[in-house]
Amino acid sequence: MTTDASVAPHLDAPPPKSPSVYEVPPRSLRSRAGSVLRHALLILAAFVMLYPLLWMVASSLRPDSDIFNSYGLFVNTFDTTHYPDGWNALAMPFGSYLLNSAIVVLGAIVGNLVSCSMAAYAFARLEFPYKRTAFAIMLLTIMLPVHVVIVPQYILFANMDLINTFVPMILPKLLATDAFFIFLMVQFIRGIPRELDEAARIDGAGHARIFLRIILPLMVPALATTTIFTFIWTWNDFFTQLIFLTDPDLYTVPVALRSFIDAQENSSFGALFAMSIVSLVPIFLVFLFGQRYLIQGIATTGGK
């Protein structure tokens, strides 16, 4: 993300702690009650949404024998051993799986941002032959389930000697195979008034300039969405990472997490929960910081 966060005012940023903001302007009793009601409903909804997650956090702090006997969030016996145990349970410390995942994710994000935004610009703003056909083909490529293309893909990458490297996860993103994001960006670019391009064109700007100077800054929310989604999907993508990375040194988080489970054995659920939470922290942080970019848009950049 290249945009400097401090440039654009964030409607959503925490309000400055001056009394003037906290002093709610005189409002009708009704709207005040409405606001309280909204908060109450939101908090209730948030609690219901989060209960299973909180249960997981609580479970990661319980002895294994208690995990499946408790429904509440209250932890009787605090047992933090699942964290160090889970961290060291597999061939490598869990940190190396986090690192591997981070590399894959970073590559995928950069790839998607660059290649998908370029393709999206072409589809949204340029006229070229067979555009409809190309667009249809683009959509078709995401309609085939991965399970029937994984074997040919494996053969393809094995031929290039790229199994047990991160390339099979990253290269496709650099080549805009995630049509989902192209389509997303196309929809966003269409929301950007054409007059802005026209004005730039009259000033003598070429497509590269219009793309970089006008379209990209205005589609920051779409880019942020792409970043967040690429992050999460890649972070959670079990199947391709399982298939393309067979060397345990290169295992990523989802592959490592499944190694805790064996239906025939006593699976280490406490350790599984603990490491699930550990691996959740990065995505949560990315979202927490990334989501502020979502809310930038035309409104704040003063377009139109």
Place this chain on the structure above:
Amino acid sequence: MVSEFRALRKAPGGSGQKGRVNSRDGRAAAVFLAPWVVGLVVITAGPMLMSLYLSFTDYNLLSNANFTGLENIQRMLDDDRLVKSLTVTMVYVFVSTPIQLAVALGLAVVLDRGLRGLALYRSIFYLPSLLGSSVAVAILWKRVFGVDGLFNQFLALFGIDGPGWISSPSTALSTLILLHVWTFGAPMVIFLAGLRQIPREFYEAAAVDGASKRQQFRRITLPLLSPIIFFNLVLGIIGAFQSFTQAFIVSDGRGGPSDSTLFFTLYLYQQGFQNFNMGYASALAWLLLIIIAAFTAINFWVSKYWVFYDN
């Protein structure tokens, strides 16, 4: 007031308003599309065409594929589980997608602006989507909706004796639909991003004109957000048709009980990887592609009547 920014009705990919192609555009398109075209040719198309070919063979992953003509299609015609899985998938797609989108849109509007602690709320509502397809979620879901699960404990407070939601064939699919709705954070984020593209002045002007919140939502938000709603709808349907992981982890890859959560892709996976009928699985995959493409085409066609583009 809408007329001001009523857009040209145009399907994506349609020819430009000038109706002719200028060569500068063409050259630029070649550059901008270069990565995509290379990706298509080198990475995507090969395996796709390969799977198309395999769908006319008896490929079993371990031996050479023999061309069998239309045998796989014939086999589909009297495959009970195929029908079952299609039914399950259709119910899932057409129940869970609208509900999920409605919830996502509703909360996106509430969480767009004008309330304290928005960032926190957003992050909280998004959290379940982050977990996505992890094994931990599957275990959780079984705990919540098991015979002695959390949900039944809750119902017991009201004297209701709930069934084993996840293990009863009549309710298992609804728990998966709920799981899908629970992860509404993904479309919500996209809606939030889309809402930001709507200039605030429109709302201010409408407020001056005395329009109520509901009117503002119907006259401004909905039409201006329609490209994004459309996007979420198209991708939501494509995604729901391809749903795999959640059913897979919750039912241990079986689609049970009694095939009540046998998603199409799960069935295809079972055929391809567990029964080694990769030829048949490829045929199933292409059937799915045709179905999804048909629904997407309908979606695009209908979109002409309700999606507005500002250009």
Place this chain on the structure above:
Amino acid sequence: MSTRFSRRVLFGGAIAAASAVVLAGCGVGEETADVALSNEEVTLRFSWWGSDSRHELTNQLIDAFEKENPKIKVKGEFSDWVGYWDRMATTFAANDAPDIVQMDELYLRTYADRNSLLDLGKTTEFLNTDGFSDVSLAAGQAGGTQYALPIGNGSLSVVANKTVLDELKIDLPDDKTWTWDDYAKISAEISEKSGGKVVGSGIVGSEASLISIYARQQGGSLFDDNGKVTLKPEQLTPLWQMNKDMAGKGMPSAEATAEQMSAPLNQTWLVLGKQAFNFNYNTQITSLQAAAPDQEFVLLQMPQSAGSDQTGFYYKPSMYWAISARTEHPAEAAKFLDFLANSETAAKIQGTDRGIPANEDSLAAIRPDLDPSSELAAKFNDQVKDLVQDPPALTPAGASDINAMIQRQAQEVLFDRATPEEASTKFIEELTAAVDAAAS
């Protein structure tokens, strides 16, 4: 890049890429490399499934082997059960399989019949099998060829929760003579006496090996040696009739039973003290006991069929070792396998993690150090020694998914969507179709 994306350029490129894929896939059927040790340093890939404790033990095995054989490096690859088979299928399809693999009976013929596994008879120079009985070895043979070596032996048993029985003041049944009718009667009695707090039995006939034993007691079998389905509906129906009759009375309710089918081990009713009997391999008692330290489990023999002189019992390998047919280093792979199967060091590291060792010398080496529950399991193997019969025919290609098919139909019965007769007929039809499709 041309300005116009002509169809020819696009499709030409795509077809080129596709044919590259097709050609790569046609490496199937290459000749096996010569079985001789290399002079260079060799790296073997070795793959297994399991949970974290097994990964740790197996890495120790690798280290011990590398210490003894400095010129052979072993790269371990592990994953969970489901991911393991996905990866196996993909890597074998792409001719990029690991050299040594952990194998399961369900998949052995699927891979062996398609020439994916090395005939271990070609590696006798490096792989000694003297420690294995003929019955054990036979369990790794398909069509007379030794494709895999059993790691551990187990036999299906009834695991009884003695603590629960004691509380209810019910004596352990005499398992030397008990029949299926006795089993059902006692199970119902347990449920009744406990006032519904404890059930007698878990589901019956939700897994291929139990059905196989029952069919053998009726003089039938699940499959024959040619890989044909030979089961008759009447050899299965009584089992599912039992489920129908006992659901909620002697067994958990239909829903709870369905839930138990996919419950992790430490959430099973047996472990939680809510169930008295369950069908498990004798070797699983170790995990069960570990999951429920305050309950006491004992092993009972499987019930027999009244009026039949066939016990139907057999030793089933817990899992196997096998070598990929297209390994470039068959000699080194066999050497490693020899270490895994015969070395005392390996036996001591591994203990009973992969079952009670099938190799009798290995078992003797670790027997004095067995923990009490593993000792129970080992004792059970000894106890049924005179009762076990020849192992049944291996699961044929196409039937690897048999347990899912069984569970599906068993659930149809539980949820009253089919009668036991209908369900067993349907199951046999489905199984036959799957096996025939794979054979053609």
